[in-house]
Every structure is written in C-alpha cells, then in structure tokens.
C-alpha cells in the first residue's frame with residue numbers, strides 16, 4: 001500500500017469511510033483504535049467494551065496525514081484517533097498480510113517434498129520453510145533428531161504443547177502381546193485418521209522412530225483433501241452424504257469409553273476440507289432409511305478405496321531419528337505389514353494442537369529468531 005494508491009473519503013451512507021473503494025463501518029473503524037487509553041500495547045487487548053459504543057456512531061472528519069500513511073479520524077462522540085493505513089490495508093485485504101497461514105494444497109502420490117534436517121531448524125528461515133511445507137501438504141518429515149527415549153516430548157515442544165490423551169503423554173508403537181490397538185502389532189494398517197471418537201480429536205500427530213530393524217512397516221500417507229475432491233468429482237451425491245450424515249465414533253477399551261458424533265468430511269468457512277474422520281473399524285452410522293444408507297455405504301466404500309489407492313499414497317520407511325509431523329484432520333495414515341520377528345521396531349508418538357505451529361509461524365514472520373513457542377511462567 002503506497003501513499004499514491006490510497007484514497008480516503010467519508011462515506012455518507014454508512015457514516016464510515018471509503019478506503020480505496022472499500023467502505024468501512026464507523027464501529028468497525030472505532031474498534032481498531034490503538035490509542036494508549038483504549039488499547040493495551042502489551043496484551044494487545046481493548047481497554048473498553050466495544051459492545052457499549054454508541055450504535056449511531058459516525059465519522060465526522062477523516063484526513064490523511066502528511067506522510068500519506070496515517071489516517072486521522074474524529075468520531076461523532078468526540079473521540080479522536082490516528083490509524084496506520086498499512087495495518088488497515090492488510091486487514092481488509094488491500095495488501096498481503098505476511099501472517100496469513102499458507103493455504104493447503106491437495107496432493108497425490110507424485111508429490112515432491114523436501115525432508116528437513118533437525119539440526120538446521122534453529123535457523124528461522126529453515127523453520128519457516130518447514131512450517132510453510134507443513135501448512136501446504138499437512139505433513140513434514142524431519143531427519144537426524146536425537147533418539148533418546150521420550151525425547152519426542154522436547155521435539156514436539158518446539159511446535160506446541162503436548163496434548164495428553166487416553167494413550168498417555170507419549171504412546172509407544174511397538175509390537176507387544178495382548179495389544180490394546182492394532183497399531184501395536186505387525187499387521188498392515190489401512191488408511192485411517194486417529195481418535196475420531198475424541199472431542200476434540202487430537203490435531204497434529206508426531207511419530208518418532210527410535211529403532212527399526214525390520215524391512216517392511218513403511219509409513220503411508222494420503223491427502224484427505226485430494227480424496228474428498230476426487231470423490232466429489234466422481235459423484236457429488238457421495239461427497240454430499242459424507243458431509244451430511246453424522247456418524248458415531250466410539251472407543252470402548254481398557255483406557256475408557258469415548259464417543260463423538262460427526263460427519264466423515266467437514267469443511268471450514270472458506271470451503272476447504274478441514275476435518276476428515278475415517279476409522280471404519282469403530283464408526284456407527286445411524287439407522288437411516290435403506291435408500292439413504294445404500295448411498296452412504298457406496299460413498300464410504302469409495303472413500304476407503306481412494307484412501308488406499310496407490311495413486312494417492314506416499315510411502316516411506318522410518319529410520320532411527322526420523323520424525324513425522326502430520327495433520328490428523330487432513331491426512332489418512334497407515335502402515336504396510338512387517339515381520340515383527342525380524343527385529344525390533346519402536347516408534348513413539350504424541351499429539352499437539354493445530355495452533356502451535358501457526359503461532360510459531362506468526363512469531364517468525366514478525367522477525368523473532370526464537371524458533372520455539374513459549375509458555376507463560378507463573
């Protein structure tokens with residue numbers, strides 16, 4: 001936004017202003033004042049109740065500052081404020097906002113992606129590149145992480161706060177007798193998403209390889225966004241029913257009874273697929289009329305086929321030190337079979353929330369060299 005591009009005038013119809021063709025409501029503008037008596041510059045919180053402002057508020061005078069970058073406004077209730085036009089322009093989309101989280105982009109098996117070296121992530125540019133790749137693809141792979149047992153807690157802390165679940169703070173994926181989950185066997189795992197019965201569902205999953213002496217057991221990833229779009233391209237009725245029918249997911253095992261009900265596919269306010277729930281061994285569709293259920297089962301069958309179709313899937317082996325970070329709301333993950341008698345295989349896993357990496361990204365674009373997110377000390 002340059003001074004020569006900026007055009008400001010009062011908008012008589014709304015009582016607000018016209019900013020280069022965009023009309024701004026007077027209350028919208030008033031809520032953005034950053035004068036010290038109205039806005040705390042440490043917490044960045046308002047020091048008044050905006051819902052108590054005069055509902056008939058108007059802009060009486062609006063004038064550009066001499067440098068063309070500031071806007072001085074006198075409101076009808078006597079309040080005067082100066083606005084930074086660059087900040088207003090970013091918020092209303094007249095200029096790019098560097099804090100905007102990179103958009104997701106659907107991918108298939110031909111995806112080319114970079115693996116990241118753990119030892120280089122203290123460089124903010126490298127960490128920002130990793131986060132950008134993560135937001136776009138919904139996963140990233142890091143190599144050369146320390147492999148001490150439980151070190152995943154510290155690794156995940158770079159990106160957010162570890163979310164404790166019914167499987168613990170960390171869970172161990174190793175073959176063991178009387179397993180409480182198929183993950184703890186050497187069987188293949190079809191594409192699925194984790195813990196759809198939890199509310200909220202754990203967001204970002206880490207899998208950290210400490211040891212691997214077996215040749216199989218490749219990790220598989222499939223982009224749920226690409227699968228949902230392919231499904232809609234084939235048959236819109238299938239896509240619609242998977243977004244409409246609330247399915248009950250239930251875990252009833254030694255660690256508790258958890259249940260939640262939601263459609264298999266959900267979208268965000270922009271229309272992006274933002275939550276795939278897919279775990280056909282523990283989903284329970286309601287007893288809808290047979291005609292509807294026939295469509296539902298056809299749609300779920302096709303979703304299962306696409307989610308396990310090699311054309312959509314990437315596979316990679318876990319080596320000691322490999323750390324996978326993936327969005328459990330967007331990706332299906334699975335595993336090829338292996339022979340547990342061939343040797344020892346030990347992965348540790350944990351979850352963090354979506355907003356950790358987003359917070360880190362915003363911190364980095366604002367110029368901080370701190371590649372760790374912080375916790376308030378009490």
Ligand SMILES: [Fe+2]
Nearest residue numbers: 183193194333
């Ligand atoms: Fe899983």
